[in-house]
Amino acid sequence: KQEVTQIPAALSVPEGENLVLNCSFTDSAIYNLQWFRQDPGKGLTSLLLIQSSQREQTSGRLNASLDKSSGRSTLYIAASQPGDSATYLCAVYLGGKLIFGQGTELSVKP
Amino acid sequence: GAGVSQSPSNKVTEKGKDVELRCDPISGHTALYWYRQSLGQGLEFLIYFQGNSAPDKSGLPSDRFSAERTGGSVSTLTIQRTQQEDSAVYLCASSLTGGGADTQYFGPGTRLTVL
Secondary structure, eight states: OOOEEEEOSEEEEETTOOEEEEEEESOOOOSEEEEEEEOTTSOEEEEEEEETTOSEEEETTEEEEEETTTTEEEEEEOSOOGGGOEEEEEEEEOSSOEEEOOOEEEEEEO | OOSOEEEOSEEEEOTTOOEEEEEEOOTTOOEEEEEEEETTTEEEEEEEEETTEEEEOTTOOSTTEEEEEOTTSOEEEEEOSOOGGGOEEEEEEEESSSSTTOOOEEOOOEEEEEO
């Protein structure tokens, strides 16, 4: 059974810091891995999608990496801003369904 | 519309009543997904549609839950004889083909409260 784990569960940093969020999964037979952002009381916003054949994807200040062999992905956020405060979720796609981690709640202090 | 829409945004019902939740996917998206987000369980997969067919219903928690999709577009999730443990946010998502290169786009969710 595929399990997805995110560490840490919560993170508080001062504005301007670079930070890394971690995601691990137990079964490497995935189609892709996606990182989402969720603001309180809102739906999910897709940030980055890494296909199983790819190693990383970049969008603006965000960079996500994928290492299938070790079952790990990281989301790197450069020069964090208060507007980055949200819950970040990683999810692996098995074909027909996403399996989500429990999320990392990020707070960026001005 | 430009994104996935869901209705109602909030639903309060009494235990034992039936509820219907609606999802309108992005136009042209053949794949549609239902998920549930609750405090204790996080985000859980419920059911997946490819066109009007549901190849994977493995996440439906009991036979009180059912879903259908008509015309390859709108989907309805029905919960019969609601229980308090059904209280959660129900999220719908759609993607272009359901393939490995697809991004899933999520709606804002329906918050269901069962009293």
